[in-house]
Amino acid sequence: MFRWRERIEPDGTLYGVDWVVTDRWGGSSQGEFAELNLGAHVGDDPAAVETNRHRLAHGFDVALRDLRFMDQQHGCGVTRVGGEQVEPGESPPPPPSSDGLITDDPDVVLVVLVADCTPVMLVDRTEGLAAVVHAGRPGMTSGVAQATVERLQALGADDLQAVVGPSICGRCYEVPAEMRDRAAAVSPVSATLSWTGTPAIDVAAGVVDQLTAAGVPVQWLPGCSRESEDLYSYRRDGQTGRYAAAVRLLAAEAVA
Numbered sequence: 664m665f666r667w668r669e670r671i672e673p674d675g676t677l678y679g680v681d682w683v684v685t686d687r688w689g690g691s692s693q694g695e696f697a698e699l700n701l702g703a704h705v706g707d708d709p710a711a712v713e714t715n716r717h718r719l720a721h722g723f724d725v726a727l728r729d730l731r732f733m734d735q736q737h738g739c740g741v742t743r744v745g746g747e748q749v750e751p752g753e754s755p756p757p758p759p760s761s762d763g764l765i766t767d768d769p770d771v772v773l774v775v776l777v778a779d780c781t782p783v784m785l786v787d788r789t790e791g792l793a794a795v796v797h798a799g800r801p802g803m804t805s806g807v808a809q810a811t812v813e814r815l816q817a818l819g820a821d822d823l824q825a826v827v828g829p830s831i832c833g834r835c836y837e838v839p840a841e842m843r844d845r846a847a848a849v850s851p852v853s854a855t856l857s858w859t860g861t862p863a864i865d866v867a868a869g870v871v872d873q874l875t876a877a878g879v880p881v882q883w884l885p886g887c888s889r890e891s892e893d894l895y896s897y898r899r900d901g902q903t904g905r906y907a908a909a910v911r912l913l914a915a916e917a918v919a
């Protein structure tokens with residue numbers, strides 16, 4: 664279920680964080696969506712997706728209604744969520760059309776869904792802020808990671824750290840030469856070659872470079888979605904599921 668997980672407990676006035684990357688195992692979905700598909704708009708059985716999302720929520724010790732998803736657009740919109748006081752039996756607010764989510768609410772879990780795109784999680788343990796970012800090629804070139812960092816900084820963040828989850832690697836992301844050149848104009852480090860020596864883009868390298876340039880230390884998790892049978896890959900499989908990166912703040916002690 665979890666390919667990667669780190670839990671840092673609160674320490675004095677510092678918030679803690681619980682952040683994860685899921686894999687495709689340990690869920691109820693069948694066929695090309697097997698097993699832990701968390702995407703609701705990919706053609707999978709809605710009941711199976713809901714069961715899988717329940718498992719993710721349970722892993723964070725929250726209710727299904729406490730998960731916050733995005734209606735991901737491949738853009739650079741950023742939305743602040745949390746603090747909604749959703750009661751048992753009520754539905755959470757509909758997912759905003761956005762590619763970045765921010766919260767200061769330890770009672771919600773932010774979720775970004777991917778199948779090759781680059782998932783990013785951010786936290787500021789001093790200010791008590793968390794974020795997720797959906798950064799595919801269009802998001803990288805339009806600067807969604809920087810837009811999210813700037814929004815966090817406007818809320819007071821100056822102690823950010825990031826985890827960049829696994830995505831399709833540069834060797835596996837062959838593109839037309841002009842598409843690589845457009846990406847390279849934004850992020851030179853993203854220009855690369857495929858396994859067969861043709862033009863390719865390393866989107867994650869571009870995102871990591873953008874975060875680093877913004878002064879955010881990055882932990883970049885290994886793995887390629889297209890090469891790993893443990894992850895969903897749109898390039899490899901076409902119709903398929905979505906894995907997730909998800910983050911929850913852990914409340915700090917109240918300051919006396």
Ligand SMILES: [Zn+2]
Pocket residue numbers: 831832833834835887888889890
């Ligand atoms: Zn690869």
